[in-house]
Amino acid sequence: MNPALSCFIGYRYWRARKSNAFASFITFFAVSGIFLGVAALIVVSSVMNGLEGQLKQRILGAIPQLTIHTQAPLSDWQKVKQQLLSLPGVKGVEPSITNQAMAQSASNIQAVAVYGIFPDEDKALSPLATNTFNDAYTALQAGKYNVLLGSELARRLNVSSGDKVRLLSGEGVIYSPLGPVPSQRTFTVAGVFEMGSQVDANVAYLHYSDARRLMRKSADDIEDLRVFLSDPFLAPSLSPAVSTLLQQQGINAEVSDWRDNYGHLFAAVKMEKNMMSLLLSLIITVAAFNIVSALVMMVVDKTADVAVLKTQGLSPFGVMLVFISQGSLNALVGLVLGIALGVTATLNINGIMSTLGMQILGVGQRLPVILDPSHLGLIASGSVVLTLLATLYPAVRAAAVQPANALRYE
Template sequence: MFKPLECWIGLRYTGARRRNHFISFISLSSIIGIMLGVTALIVVLSVMNGFERELRERILGMISHATVSAWGEPMEDWQAVREAVLSHPRVEGAAPFVEGEAMITRGGEVSGVLVQGVVPALEGEVSEVAHQLVEGRLDDLRPGEFGIVLGSELARTLGVRGGDRVTIVAPEARVSVAGITPRLRRFTVVGVFEVGMYQYDKGIALVHMEDAARLFRAGEGASGIRVRFDELLAAPRLATEVAEMLPGVYSVRDWTRHHENFFRAVQTEKTVMFVILTLIVAVAAFNIVSTLVMVVRDKQADIAILRTLGLSPGSVMGVFIIQGTIIGVVGTALGVAGGIALALNVENIVPAIEQLLQVEFLPADVYYISDLPSDLDWGDVGRITGLALVLSFLATLYPAWRGARTAPAEALRYE
């Protein structure tokens, strides 16, 4: 599209020292604006990716990649279903569970809780909760001993620690000669876990699966089976494959459906931030319009002479397109370099700033994620780079077209 002559003149105009310092200032401000906009886009999206990764890992520390359950009834043949699930080549683990809502009390403290009955020997195949314990061990949950592992916030609310006893109140009442009475069961605290998500640390308690089955009268059945695949992001597709191969009709829900609204909100927030920060790049890119319009006016005599020497209007457009594109390329390159450098080191830079200013941006007693995580996505870097270059190129078209329409006779009349 561009011939050597247009490239040479465009490069010469870009590198030449202009008589009009205001034009040079606007060119520099355009480069700096594009650089800052691109840097901000890369850093902000990397930090948001980091927060999403942290939240996803903490959520998946308590839930599995997928859950198989019967339709509104206990899964009596869970052993056969588990064997069928494990026969899938990409399933790494499967564990049964019994689940039910209840009230937990100690003294005058009462709190709602989701009681999950697990098999300690199998739970490690599908979740990371065994590695999240700050007190006790998951293996301390033994059938018939009615031990319980509480979330850290729940334990703090109830004021309990290892060895203390709590009371679980099941929602189903018991009918006896004394009338209708709630079903109660005393449990001994054998451990405390801390995932870092308030809804889990405050609202979940783990017991042995057999004890949960007795509490909720589930008999020999299970509420379902948790499944772990070899690839997290492939869970939606693999869950469908597992559902098709099961011996019967079961509901199979992957982790994205369990927290669909949450992750959709995170994705929407990322999209909104991308659009907002793109406007910064757009404003800086369209400063190129002002720069080139003034350059065209400043170089009218040069354009007229080149036209009289035989340079075509298309070639004149090429000269100014190249000049404006160089500004965009330089600004984008500097912004990408700065953005990558900051995104890769933000976890070290923020603590240094906090220490220097004696402030704490994310207090640990307020935020569960007290560090500023960053996860640089090279796909985001590529999209941001392409967007900045496209905007810079589009900004050159109108001034270049105006320059190509310069009439040589009119431009040279007063020279």
């Protein structure tokens, strides 16, 4: 058997004008279905990837991605830092402290998550510094009792740079005859930051020493380490490795990551992306069924030709290959056109929407897009596999043709 001969015959059948107009009509819509399905899947998956990447940057860039809390102050945190930096995916380790508090201004009060940091060390690792107005990030100095607020939090508190805000900490509570008294201190608003996400409404930054004093703890002790990752989504796989490393050093610590507070949000985004991909994949599936219909009619139309080919020595597998190659060519045309349109539309989607006068995220905001080559490969390979599976039934039907019965009345 010569596979090249079978593929050549399939190519000739594919190029020849169809005698059955209805089969040609179904073939056209099958190719169009694959073309539109692949293009839509590329555009939607790229936009969803962009939205997920934007959330990753705007939310996970402003909060601790992985946190280590020890039961006792670390005697040599620099040694632990060097060991953690040896783990793949870890790009930085700095002391940090997290606390839940209430921020009170003259006109309002809001619940906030307070993060104590060392601005000089943190500036090189966190994108927060580049999203702070008037370089207020550097105003966080030990003993100055300055605070950096999210833009939405500052708006709700009705404060601006230079105003006073009282922070009441849930830690450091003392008990008096009148009941528990929370630790509190007045801070000066050094400035605001804006990440463009929900962290702008509930996050405040202090210098590490000031945050420790707010909680009535020693400013020199290091009990919490903030681990910066090259990819925040590595946190689930890195957490066990970090715990194991600390146990080997005899350090009793609790390791947590961003999933504790924001895991549900990214899980919802991932589920939405998967559901959108599944729904759009159904378009390609329907197109594959149209290929089945078109090939079945082609097999019926070419029954006599198949019988002649078999009498001339073409094996059943060779006959199958004729129709598999024919159906695959239809899918290949739709796939190539779909990838070309999808990639072009994805790279120019903001210009296209601007031309059409459409605004999805609001005036002046561009739709984030990440064109992932691995997703392109997955879409292309999935479409090819689905199409090959769709061609198997008509090919098997063609291979089962009996020459004697097919040529009896010829």
